[in-house]
Amino acid sequence: MIRADHISKSFEGRTVLNDISVEFDTGKTNLIIGRSGSGKTVLLKSLVGLHDVDLGKIYYDDVCYTDLGFKERKAIRKDIGMIFQGGALLDSSTVRENVRLPLDLFTEMSEGEKRDRVDFCLERVRLVGADHLYPSELSGGMVKRVAIARAIVLNPRYLFCDEPNSGLDPQTSVVIDNLIHEITKEFNITTIINTHDMNSVMEIGEKIVYIHEGNKWWEGTKDDILLSDNAELNDFVFASAMAKRAKMVAK
């Protein structure tokens, strides 16, 4: 479980997150949704510790992450996997080297054990046979899958995904969504996904938090969205005329 308790963050006097309190459940795919520039990415990066919050606390299973020093945070970070918007694979390393890096740095595994673990992760994301390729030789979907493999190689307890579907076609997006959802269930991970892809919301969203202009505007499940009367949420989720009609039918 990850909990944010009244967190606020501003950059050069501009408030980006305003007094947000939210809890993300273990074993569920928790989604943060909102318009571009609403503060989703800052919220995600604050939760993960890439931004220090100005006010409030962040808890990882009752451990106050914000109060920890660099060394103690490092211990928790080994339990964190993160998938970045662009994949963030190391350009000068092959797929295998990218996935293997955390094992090299933080485990005492033998060469054979490392090879087996990397093979398992690549197999899990259906990327067998691509281990010798460099990131520049991969398609967008493959980059995301390598990023997932790297994120899960150390068996993380928390998985963060920043717009995992951006730049992907709808079919590949579904594949990536399902993969993240399966991994969440399989390893009982607390997964937090930052997205504005409505297909993802309807496919895998078990808990959804809507961020509007830096504030938590709405929280619920995907079924609640269909019945919600929140005007901003409805404007965002059912932006197209077809989606609005679909909502009326659902209601």
Add this chain to the structure above:
Amino acid sequence: MIKLFEHIGRYFMLLSKVFSRPEKMRIYRSRIWFEVEALGFNSISLTAIISAFIGAVVALQMAITLESPFIPQFMIGYSTREVMVLEFSSTVVALILAGKVGSNIASEIGTMRITEQIDALEIMGVNSASYLILPKIVATVIFFPILTLFSIIVGILGGFAIAYLTGIMLTGDYIEGLFYCFEPFSFTYALVKGAVFAFIITSISAYCGYYAKGNSLEVGRASTKAVVASSVTIMIFDLILTQIMRV
């Protein structure tokens, strides 16, 4: 002025991160070898070409300038050696490498910053500054003095070649000049300068890249800043080292 002090403060804070205890030495050793190849071996051809031509030009200029019955011919070899050892092979080669290696480091690390590769390392719990920058610093500090020595040898050979090919002087006189008033400490001086300049180029360029923000335009700006800042710092330290180590 305040901005300058801010940069200096941040630079030293970054260095303290770079020199904190590495996660696993074994990984660093393999990365150092990788950087020796990328930053060192790949600079050999450029250094060789420039040094050979400068050595030849210096010998030619000296032959023209020192053309007098009162000045012995071996002074051309002597002057070429002194120019190469004392200034060219350490300082000028460092300035050239600040352009090649410095911009390479700044753009590589800057690109890693804007494509979130550095964030990805941080999330994994890796000290990204140490992991990315320390191997580069170690590799260049070890390899640049070797490159300096190489440049001295190639430059002197360039002077010899021009003497031999054009007949502006006897090659025997040139060689005699190379050993005239030979002071071994001047080589130590050149090698120390090579190591110090390597540190300056690598650390400043890495700093410029590490704190790059925004998009690819900013990476370009970071590279330019890296070259300018490294070059100016090299000149300042050239003066300081020459004063301290006066040969």
